[in-house]
Amino acid sequence: MTSDRERLKVTSKPLKLRVESEPYVIFLGRKFSTAIDVFDLKTRREYYLIIEAQSLSMPLKHLIDVEGGLRELVIWLNKESDDKRAKYEVELA
Numbered sequence: 001m002t003s004d005r006e007r008l009k010v011t012s013k014p015l016k017l018r019v020e021s022e023p024y025v026i027f028l029g030r031k032f033s034t035a036i037d038v039f040d041l042k043t044r045r046e047y048y049l050i051i052e053a054q055s056l057s058m059p060l061k062h063l064i065d066v067e068g069g070l071r072e073l074v075i076w077l078n079k080e081s082d083d084k085r086a087k088y089e090v091e092l093a
Helices: 054-067
Strands: 015-019 024-028 031-040 045-050 074-079 088-092
Touching: 054 088
Parallel strands: none
Antiparallel strands: 015 031, 015 074, 024 031, 031 045, 074 088
């Protein structure tokens, strides 16, 4: 996982993503972080996404509970604004 993937930077522009993994732990910098692998359906590129923010992890947890997992789900993902601390918005595509 993430061997050749870049980290996905999320902005206020909606991204249509296919989730390619369940959550896993990755060592970044000097700490462990939780991530998922995603595929951007528009650019056809693979990324990993850090999912530690509460506004991102809570909707993803809800999808796990309802759908039985994240793998193969197609979602729309963006932030409310381009502010660094803006909340994430997640919905099924």
